[in-house]
């Protein structure tokens with residue numbers, strides 16, 4: 719099993735932006751191969767990375783369940799398990815220096831326990847052949863709590879600099895403990911910080927929440943400009959405020975088991 723990094727935070731805090739820049743940084747440090755998993759139905763990690771996604775796990779789940787409900791067999795005499803495996807192989811998007819899988823969302827209702835279990839097993843076995851597994855996770859920690867991955871080596875919680883933002887990150891921190899998730903290190907990153915300097919109140923709230931602040935990423939107007947123009951954020955200049963800040967944060971951490 720490779721080194722697993724998960725990124726979580728309330729929607730809109732910049733979690734997906736930072737996950738994308740983190741993957742970019744790992745690729746540039748030649749820390750390959752990397753499997754990136756977009757596990758947040760609301761996130762668009764592929765857009766930050768500048769990749770098109772053709773199919774998601776949610777879509778496969780729908781397709782398999784529709785086939786079953788219609789009483790159709792699987793192509794080529796495949797069993798359901800074989801068909802799922804075959805389809806999963808086809809959903810890996812090959813990026814520049816990494817592979818990407820998107821969970822997507824499932825529109826339909828009903829029980830997908832079997833299919834979910836199968837897919838989870840496959841992601842687990844797939845991730846064995848990568849040096850890094852990087853997951854853009856949803857705030858509810860749903861996928862992690864359903865044990866998408868057996869163990870997380872480093873979890874980054876992303877928050878904005880507001881008190882409520884920090885409190886929300888604090889709740890995710892608590893949730894990790896309540897769910898007894900197997901996480902070795904949890905670090906807080908405060909993102910979109912005006913001038914890159916935290917207010918004393920924010921620092922106090924972080925202390926109150928008992929979180930380990932690893933660093934801040936300043937408000938970066940280039941991020942806004944690139945997003946507005948639809949340019950993938952990984953194309954930001956290497957000396958952009960946000961890329962530099964993230965490099966600084968990553969240099970604090972030894973990604974070793």
Ligand SMILES: Nc1ncnc2c1ncn2[C@@H]1O[C@H](COP(=O)(O)OP(=O)(O)OP(=O)(O)O)[C@@H](O)[C@H]1O
Nearest residue numbers: 729730731732733734735761910936937938941945
């Ligand atoms: N350091 C930054 N400076 C300026 N803008 C930023 C910064 N980080 C992120 N943003 C902007 O904040 C917005 C939210 O970012 P992002 O989509 O990454 O958040 P998210 O937490 O993943 O949200 P969701 O889960 O809803 O996708 C985006 O428009 C992004 O461009």
